Amino acid sequence: MTSKTTNKFSPEVRDRAVRMVLDHAGEHPSRWAAVTSIAAKIGCTPQTLHDWVKKAEVDSGQRAGFPTEMAEKLKALERENRELRQANEILRKASAYFAMAELDRRSKP
Structure with a gap:
């Protein structure tokens, strides 16, 4: 640690x-x-x-x-969880952006 x-x-x-x-x-x-x-x-x-x-x-x-080993594992899992939540948020926003762009493209004649 x-x-x-x-x-x-x-x-x-x-x-x-x-x-x-x-x-x-x-x-x-x-x-x-x-x-x-x-x-x-x-x-x-x-x-x-x-x-x-x-x-x-x-x-x-x-x-x-909590033994040191367990505390380190917990800290690593919390860091991974935080990173995954951030990645999911980025993907959610990108998906919404591209869905909106597709709707705009279809609505233009």
């Missing part, structure tokens, strides 16, 4: 950071404390790392939500 912004961190770094949070959460008073500590070490914001952790949990089935 591509972002509108340039991703500063490779998927490998993200996966490693998420694993670090999950593996070391017990060593901190709260999960947020673990996220904050690890985010500072890899150079991202705690909120970004927290989002990565939540996404990983959804993808693994530990948290409710």
Whole structure:
């Protein structure tokens, strides 16, 4: 899945950071404390790392939500649906235009 912004961190770094949070959460008073500590070490914001952790949990089935793969498929289907609706609208207008032109042609002697 591509972002509108340039991703500063490779998927490998993200996966490693998420694993670090999950593996070391017990060593901190709260999960947020673990996220904050690890985010500072890899150079991202705690909120970004927290989002990565939540996404990983959804993808693994530990948290409710749409897995990344399903979200990507849904987005692609919505884009295809939008394109097909636009194509149908263009064809509908073209059909009406040519039908009107044919009627004009027949009505002229």
